[in-house]
Amino acid sequence: MKVLITGGAGYIGSTIGLACQDKGWDVVVLDDLSTGRREFTEGTTLYEGDIADHALVARIFAEHPDIEATVHCAAKIVVPESVADPIGYYRNNVSKTIELLDSLRRAGCTRLLFSSSASIYEPEPDLTVNETSALNPQSPYAASKMLCERIMADVAAATDLRTLSLRYFNPVGGDPDLRTGLQNPKPSHALGKLVDAYTYGDVFTITGVDWATRDGSAIRDYIHVWDLAKAHVAALEHFDAVCTPEEPYTVINIGTGTGSTVRELVAAFTEVVGEGNLNVVEGPPRPGDVIGCYTTSGLALEKLGWKAELSIADAIRTALEWAKIRPERLGA
Ligand SMILES: NC(=O)c1ccc[n+]([C@@H]2O[C@H](COP(=O)([O-])OP(=O)(O)OC[C@H]3O[C@@H](n4cnc5c(N)ncnc54)[C@H](O)[C@@H]3O)[C@@H](O)[C@H]2O)c1
Numbered sequence: 001m002k003v004l005i006t007g008g009a010g011y012i013g014s015t016i017g018l019a020c021q022d023k024g025w026d027v028v029v030l031d032d033l034s035t036g037r038r039e040f041t042e043g044t045t046l047y048e049g050d051i052a053d054h055a056l057v058a059r060i061f062a063e064h065p066d067i068e069a070t071v072h073c074a075a076k077i078v079v080p081e082s083v084a085d086p087i088g089y090y091r092n093n094v095s096k097t098i099e100l101l102d103s104l105r106r107a108g109c110t111r112l113l114f115s116s117s118a119s120i121y122e123p124e125p126d127l128t129v130n131e132t133s134a135l136n137p138q139s140p141y142a143a144s145k146m147l148c149e150r151i152m153a154d155v156a157a158a159t160d161l162r163t164l165s166l167r168y169f170n171p172v173g174g175d176p177d178l179r180t181g182l183q184n185p186k187p188s189h190a191l192g193k194l195v196d197a198y199t200y201g202d203v204f205t206i207t208g209v210d211w212a213t214r215d216g217s218a219i220r221d222y223i224h225v226w227d228l229a230k231a232h233v234a235a236l237e238h239f240d241a242v243c244t245p246e247e248p249y250t251v252i253n254i255g256t257g258t259g260s261t262v263r264e265l266v267a268a269f270t271e272v273v274g275e276g277n278l279n280v281v282e283g284p285p286r287p288g289d290v291i292g293c294y295t296t297s298g299l300a301l302e303k304l305g306w307k308a309e310l311s312i313a314d315a316i317r318t319a320l321e322w323a324k325i326r327p328e329r330l331g332a
Helices: 011-022 054-063 079-084 086-107 140-158 190-200 225-237 262-273 299-304 312-330
Strands: 002-006 026-031 045-048 067-072 111-117 162-168 170-172 203-207 222-224 249-254 279-283
Touching: 002 011, 011 026, 011 225, 026 054, 045 054, 054 086, 067 086, 067 225, 079 086, 079 140, 086 140, 111 140, 111 225, 140 162, 140 249, 162 225, 170 225, 170 312, 190 203, 190 262, 190 312, 203 262, 222 225, 222 312, 225 249, 225 299, 249 299, 262 312
Parallel strands: 002 026, 002 067, 026 045, 067 111, 111 162, 162 249, 170 222, 203 279
Antiparallel strands: none
């Protein structure tokens, strides 16, 4: 199989690319390298450019007529940045996605996997969600994902471009073989900040301690990025059974099914690095922060035969190992 991965030089897209390559599949990457890294595209065919560039997408399909599916990971992803710059976020994530869909349709691509997000959900009172839960995105970033889903559903109904939207929960960790990991030395999510605090001796702030959770800190369904990548392989393998001409748009949650609070994540991290190695303080939530949720859906297992296998401790260990080698790998 040959797949096109937009955003394939980024954290998640490159890990998906590796999982596909490990299967023996060919990977073509389209990435503007705005946050992605060329180093992460080894073994793939990289086209450097914008997803909205019609001529470029047409050239990719002309040069690779055997691309069987597109995985659309390219997006801006920083929630507080999206609150400060909604136009930039809607332009990049929504307007440019519309242009990409048009290019894909014209190129005759019929299979699209979309990197959606659990941040679009309104959690149930017990903080669980499944694919039928209400949507209520709390930031321009999350809203951009919801809008893309709506557009893709309409396009799937009207054209041959079927879409499987995977709603990721909270990806953490890195490739177990340390070929990729978080490229950003200053990541915005809790595990990234923990690694940062531990590595550089900074303070770790629990952002928000008055949420209605068991310990006041926000809750997340942390999923190892390697499990997430394998979910894409499963989704590509099962695509035609899941997205049929009769049901050309489908949504599946990709999470572990377990919610962990930030305090519990800190405890798991401390268990790995040892007591006394971390300076933890409490602070207010950041703009756009949400209480969080975790999935109770069994749809990924039922439809894709996939379930998460790795633990938070696995993710913490790979994140720490990657942080050690990242400066050498990426020169930053
Ligand atoms: N990281 C998370 O916590 C998380 C959670 C849920 C969903 N997602 C989704 O997963 C996808 C990948 O996220 P990530 O964490 O790997 O982020 P990332 O920033 O590492 O990757 C995004 C990639 O897209 C590229 N890109 C951005 N805009 C582009 C454009 N207009 N044209 C071409 N390339 C462009 C960037 O250079 C980068 O390589 C995103 O769609 C994101 O919304 C991420």
